[in-house]
Amino acid sequence: MNYVALKMLFGDRAKYLMLLCGLTFCVMLIVQQGSIFWGLMIWSESGISNLNAPIWVTDPNISQVAEVKPIASTTVERVRSVPGVEWAVPLYRGVGRARLANGEYHQITLMGLDASTLIGRPAHMEEGRIEDLRTPDAVVVDQWAVERMGGPEVIKVGTIFEINDKKARIVGIAHVQKDFQNIPSVYATFERATTYAPPERRLLSYVLAKARDNEPVEAVTRRIAEQTGLGAFTQEEFGWKTILWVLKNTGIGINFGTTILLGFIVGMAIAGQTFYLFTVENLKQFGALKAMGASTFALARMIILQAFTVGLIGFGVGIGLATLFGTLAASKGQLPFAETWPLLWLVFGSLLAICSFSAAISIIKLAKLEPAIVFR
DSSP states (O other): OHHHHHHHHHHSHHHHHHHHHHHHHHHHHHHHHHHHHHHHHHHHTHHHHTTTOSEEEEOTTOOSTTSOOOBOTTHHHHHHTSTTEEEEEEEEEEEEEEEOTTSOEEEEEEEEEOTTTOTTOOSEEEEEOGGGGGSTTEEEEEHHHHHHTTOTTTSSTTOEEEETTEEEEEEEEEEOOOOTTOOOEEEEEHHHHHHHSOOOSOOBOEEEEEEOTTSOHHHHHHHHHHHHOSEEEEHHHHHHHHHHHHHHHSSHHHHHHHHHHHHHHHHHHHHHHHHHHHHHHTHHHHHHHHHTTOOHHHHHHHHHHHHHHHHHHHHHHHHHHHHHHHHHHTTTSSSOOOOOHHHHHHHHHHHHHHHHHHHHHHHHHHHTOOGGGGGO
């Protein structure tokens, strides 16, 4: 019976290809849009993941990482004194204005790292050494600064420019995750960053900390919050806080969710209608099988086999096309594309729902089928 079912499916080339194209389009659209959406969310919290600090201490009312609310400089010592804290260092984050030798201005995100430890440094350097930040007027820029501020002919190791009218000299180029706001990052020591920054009473943006190895991170963050009255978050908590802020305050979630939902509905409509027409056109064959003694349950199994066979083929082809698109379009980091296993399982579940819906429509038709139709 299985052989007969597959022979019927592949024998009607037009209906089979229409089914396959509909399901492939549905899978490709959901995977593509879901991957771009999650890629954007990764970009939104890149200000946290690029620094790779276990604990972030900041103003308790902060909403996301780019919303800086300066805190007292004594906070570093207060955090260090909390039981269970192994180390705590200051971090400056602010927006600056870079002026190149040719007179061009560019907005930058200025990051100030603790000079003695350089905790929060970029994980990968394309050129230069991060330790050279300790030399006079030294800064490190990311690869996006090279791209946006004039290219490798203008921005390179040794280039001298100004940050808020003060001299800066590039000693390295770092490789980091792209920022959601697409603003280049410039790294300096904390002390130098505060000299570049506009005068303020408070210049400490965050305190980065780490729990001792024998202490649970969640317990230490809770202890820091209780003893300092500030907000203390693990890296994961602060990342999700930023992502939720983006979803709440922008239309990204609604836009991508609508597209994914439409892809699901269109796939279900095309597959359901096409599969129903396929069943109707083969009623005589099913009637003949029923007249020869095949039960409704056996015919239902044939329909299910046909539906899930074309569904699994469409699933594989759709994921392959979406992955190829992501590989080509996101190869240079211009397009956010993050294909994850949870997304693929979600798409697989959606496809099962579409195939089940398509099969159910046809099974209802077969249940009412009279074997005598073959003699008409």
